[in-house]
Amino acid sequence: MYHDVHELNFSKIKTYLECPLLYKYKYMDGRKEGLVPASSLGVSIHRALEEYHRNSNDPSELLAYYDDCWLGAGYKSAGEQMEYYLKGQKMLERYAEREYERKTSVDSTEREFIFQEGKWTLRGKIDRIDKHPDGSWEVIDYKTGDDIDFDAQITDSLQLGIYAVGAQRAWNLKKGKASFYFTAFDKVVSAPFESFDAKAIVDKFIEVGEKIEAELFEPDLTHCQQCAFRNRCAQSACPDPEPDGPDFSGNNPA
Ligand code: SF4
Incomplete structure (x- = not known):
């Protein structure tokens, strides 16, 4: 995997600050986090808003863009997917209401x-x-x-x-x-x-960049509980005993 050590962005910095080893997994080894319901919903909403603002000035069309842009990956069941779909729908209904007043x-x-x-x-x-x-x-x-x-x-x-x-x-x-x-x-x-x-x-940014350049990838175990790699990382402080953890299919279009 190509990794430009001198190119920095917020996602890289955030990942390194959460756990330097996690940075190595994601950006140097090319391992995928996979989608969980919250991140999948985030992708659907970002896509819908991007398409809506690019193509329409009519807030009544926003939910149609949401349907077109909906991503079904990362959910464990149809019921869970529907639960998150409705959450997103509510958010975009309120977003559309604001759109009518936007100056x-x-x-x-x-x-x-x-x-x-x-x-x-x-x-x-x-x-x-x-x-x-x-x-x-x-x-x-x-x-x-x-x-x-x-x-x-x-x-x-x-x-x-x-x-x-x-x-x-x-x-x-x-x-x-x-x-x-x-x-x-x-x-x-x-x-x-x-x-x-x-x-x-x-x-x-540069302070973190210099640590990456020096290949300082010590694990930070305080982040393990929230980490998508907690079941696959040899250093993990809290491997999840549940068999149905996050979706690690690698099917992440973001
Ligand atoms: S499981 Fe823990 S040590 Fe391993 S990458 Fe994630 S946060 Fe770092």
């Missing part, structure tokens, strides 16, 4: 940024970029999960931070904000670009 124009979706910092290439893909009537910009990341810590400071988010930095450095967007759109809660939380500490964010 911004959607400039682009799934847009990639890339910029250099010395020998490091930092890149990312942003779900949606809006332009406001006053000329300012908003970069938006959809969060479809329901395990959100709303007490966390949004300006501490490495993900939103690198998006704010990327929008400014790669696209030269001067004025704007970065937002998480929590679809399960119908809630948007934003912070202006300048409220993120750009230097600290880039430094953090």
Whole structure:
């Protein structure tokens, strides 16, 4: 598997911070995490919103895009699939209601940024970029999960931070904000670009990049309980005794 050690993105950094060994499994050995219901629903919703914003301005069509984009992988039964389908439907019904009142124009979706910092290439893909009537910009990341810590400071988010930095450095967007759109809660939380500490964010990426470059892949056992590899990892602190763990089929289109 090709692995460019000097190319960094948020998913890589997040994985390394969760467990360096997990990073090695995913990005150097090419092992697949597989889909579980929450991640499969996330793929369906992201796909539906991308297609909707690319092709339609009519919120009444959003659920039809959801049906077209629905991904049935990662569920253990038809009943579980239906349960998650209905969850997603509820999220998108509320999303469509907001669409009728939206004052911004959607400039682009799934847009990639890339910029250099010395020998490091930092890149990312942003779900949606809006332009406001006053000329300012908003970069938006959809969060479809329901395990959100709303007490966390949004300006501490490495993900939103690198998006704010990327929008400014790669696209030269001067004025704007970065937002998480929590679809399960119908809630948007934003912070202006300048409220993120750009230097600290880039430094953090590079600090992790240097550890990857040095091939420091010590396991972090505090993450095992949530890890998709807990049944297949020799270092796992908590192999799951249940036979029906996450779907490791490798059928992950994301
Ligand atoms: S099971 Fe534990 S040690 Fe193994 S990759 Fe996952 S988090 Fe790391």
